[in-house]
Amino acid sequence: MATAKQAVKKVRIPKAHNGSVAARVRYLDGTGMKRADIARQLDVRYQRVRNVLVPRTKAADTEPAEATEIEADDEAEPTDSELAAQAS
Numbered sequence: 001m002a003t004a005k006q007a008v009k010k011v012r013i014p015k016a017h018n019g020s021v022a023a024r025v026r027y028l029d030g031t032g033m034k035r036a037d038i039a040r041q042l043d044v045r046y047q048r049v050r051n052v053l054v055p056r057t058k059a060a061d062t063e064p065a066e067a068t069e070i071e072a073d074d075e076a077e078p079t080d081s082e083l084a085a086q087a088s
Contacts, residue, residue: 010041025052 011031013024021044028038035053039046078086 009037021048022052025049029053 011028011033013027021042024042025038025048028041029035033041035049036046039049042049
């Protein structure tokens with residue numbers, strides 16, 4: 001089944017923003033255009049538009065700090081090595 005391309009209202013991009021694809025994406029995003037429409041107008045994939053608009057951060061690549069912290073209980077359960085030492 002062939003998919004029909006949606007008609008996109010073309011927006012004129014000023015020369016100041018006409019350099020790279022990323023510059024054009026940022027300009028069109030600033031006008032309020034949806035990401036999918038930006039991708040259609042510039043004839044690039046949606047993922048490329050998203051990669052320009054959503055910055056990757058090191059914090060997003062790692063787990064949150066509170067998820068890695070271990071809370072200390074007043075009465076901690078003995079470890080396997082402590083149980084083995086008690087059994088001997």
